[in-house]
Amino acid sequence: MSALFEPITLRSLTIPNRIWLSPMCMYSAAAEGPETGVATDFHLAHLGSRAAGGAGLVMVEATAVRPDGRISAWDLGLWNDRQQDALARIAALIGQHGAVPAIQLAHAGRKASTGKAGSGGGPVAVEDGGWPVVGASPIPLQDGYPTPLELTEAQIADVVEDFAAAARRALAAGFQVVEVHGAHGYLIHQFLSPLTNHRTDGYGGDFAGRTRLAREITAAVRAVWPADLPVLFRVSATDWIADEPSWTVEESVLLAKELHALGVDLLDVSSGGLVPHATIVAEPGYQVPFAARIRREAGLPVNAVGMITEPAQAEQVLTDGDADAVMLGRELLRDPYWPLHAAKALGVQRNWPAQYGFAVGSRG
Template identity: 60%
Template structure:
């Protein structure tokens, strides 16, 4: 059998194959009214199609732990019971197709209150259902973006509680994996990086202080999440600042990621979902097929923590090679699954693997 289609076990959960769907925001929930942040028909059809397509694990897009934690007014949320109840329709369908449902819980921090990307992604004001962003320090993301309010210690602790409450609701909603979003310049990543964290209290300065908030979130989520089910953490392995030899700006680095991965493992994280960038808008990033895979490979080799690899992974044999070479334990496919919801099924046919097929489709197997 193709290594890409071997099952993968984390705690008591067995994921049927190594083709997983990366979390990708759809910006398609109601922005106001009683259904704010509630998944609807678009989300059911979107995720359901990839489950029918044989994807082993589907990680639902960044889902906000509080209203101000959304990236855009159209983001999904899981801060109330109405939202979690609506997710049950999706998680039940995914499980019926043999897919493991996961959800990424998130807080956008200083990058919050922006429009959908197809409308330009600029900050939105209160008249367009916007709000005031928060962050570790009063540093705007980019020109034209608002200065975020600096979180107080009490505010930080409230966000920690919000993550824990979101994890509880995620389990009630039927999710079997919860992923903490610490990547792409959103709130947790902002605390990690000295580029965005200029605090002088217990949450800023030293490596231990800058990682304190993230580990408090992990501990709070792990405490309420079932012991038998895995917790993932998504990280940007580098800000792509000090990786550029002529760039003197200080940022989060690959070395920091390896060091932090060991802490995450000790605190009960079961897999590191390794991405990069997003925290510095003018960072220079050399992209290409599989360009982020080496960051995942290094964590796996040096820390012994299972990893997922992302970044311009779009072909079946490319995906299988990543698993065969032990660069990662799974591949998280993004844009290719937007282009082809049946990527896993097509890859299985190409590589000689197997995926579950709905009875209605058996005549085509």
Template identity: 65%
Template sequence: MSSLFEPLTLRSLSIPNRAWMSPMCQYSAASDGPDAGVPTDWHFAHLAARSLGGVGLIMVESTAVSPDARISTTDLGLWNDRQVEMFSRVNHFLADQGTVPGVQLGHAGRKASTDAQWLGARPVPPHEGGWPVVGPTAEAVAPGYPVPAELTAEQIRGIVADFAAAARRALAAGFKVVEVHGAHGYLIHSFLSPHTNRRTDGYGGGFAGRARLALEIVEAVRGVWPDGLPVFFRTSATDWLTENPEDERTGWTVEDTIALTKELAARGVDLVDVSTGGLVPDAVIRTGPGYQVPFAEQVKRATGMPVATVGEITEPAQAERIVASGTADAVLLGRELLRDADWVRRAAVELGVEPAWPLQYGWAV
């Protein structure tokens, strides 16, 4: 029996295996007009192909909770009924193939209003179709990027409400898992890290103040999400600042992540999706096969919380070891699923498991 192909039950939801698709922005929605933020044929084909390939859970890319929460001008969103309608079409197909549809809800914060990644992710100013950016403090993410406006307490309350409203729409669209995006230097992460949060009010200062926004958003999402369905939280377990002895900056650490995870568990989060980095562009990150797995393991060992891990997981035997050892409860595949939409079915064969084939493909077995 392969551990990678054992179901995982969270609350009343059973996910058929532990090989999941990581949220990856496609930068393929319309930038304005009635179809802004709406899934397109590209999204349908992209997600459907991985579902047909046997992925147990597909986490749809970071989906903005409001128009000005988008990373790029061509990001997906869940702020209106048209978006709900088109997501419903996608999710109905995924569910029919046995894949659990999930969605990552996010706010880009000071990293918002850019071009698509392949265009250089350059800042798009308001006069070119972009919008003003916001953050915990008035500090740009990098030279050449706009200085964000420091959010007021009233604006923060509005963002919390936007997350709750987007979660309601996610449920209406047929998603079974909702993930709060608290990683990679976007709004929530920038509030968490002492390197980027220099506020002196109730949303800054020590750990409790810096974690306040994340916890308020989680409480708001959990409050509108059904008790029988799970809520995930994606975290950057480290900013990769204190991991580098030569870097004198103070950032978010794995010890902070462990403390946050305990608070998340108390508020009804069911799994922490452990990634790293993204806060500053010049952090020194030591990559390699499974380079983020040890961070997920530390969080799991210290808290008992179910965790998923991600980052240069490419081989079936590697993924199997991670899950079978109890290091993580699931693996999230990113670039490898872009290269090979049938990775999960291939992994099943390599691990001695009979893969589930769509009936329409049965004659090829």
């Protein structure tokens, strides 16, 4: 048996294999009116095809817990019934294809109110349809971006409750896994890193202060999520900044231990995204060592992401003990049936959807 195709059990939930779809923003939700933030038929087809293609877990992209937490006007949201109902269709379809439906909950913080990625991006001013952005401290992303409003402690409490409320809706919509997005320069990451957190209250300063929001949100989500279903947390293991105080892999290990104690079942290990001047040397598997270190030193399951493209490469990550699962992003965009092709390459028998059997035949 290939390690990639061994089931993995988190709490009472068994995920059929270790190839998971990474959450990737599609910027395809309704952008205005009563349908704002509502998933469309594109999402249904996009996510359903990855489930049909054999991924063991299919995670819906970063889904904002409140309107001003969207990266762009075209992001998914989960703060009302219309959004919940549309996502319920998607969760059901994912499950019908034998995959586990999962969803990532997020708040973009100072990286909110931007244009579509791939269509110029950049900040969108309030007068042009954007909205005021918030953050840990009043530090803009870069020149030309708005200075975020520093969240008050009362506003932070509201954000914590928004994550819990969105988790309740995710459960009602039929999702079996929920992930808290604490990576890639979004709001929680902005609190974690001393590059973006200059606060002097209980949410800033030392490690305990800077990780407080991550811990409070995780605890709030865990409290409303069933005890027999898993909670995941995505972290940027490092800011990739060497010459000034920043978030490091050593702190990621410490945070992982604390999140594990709060009920996080697996850490989704990525990196970067906080500041545009980071120097990242991207190469095949470049983030796997971070996952391996956190798994080894923090003692909880992890998944690895980042330029994992070949079946043998993905298999090696697991057999080496560097991770418990792999998340594929761009590779599953290019080939929704990558898991089925990987099965053949690794000598594992996996059936294609019955509707495609006449085309695949013995070449499956």
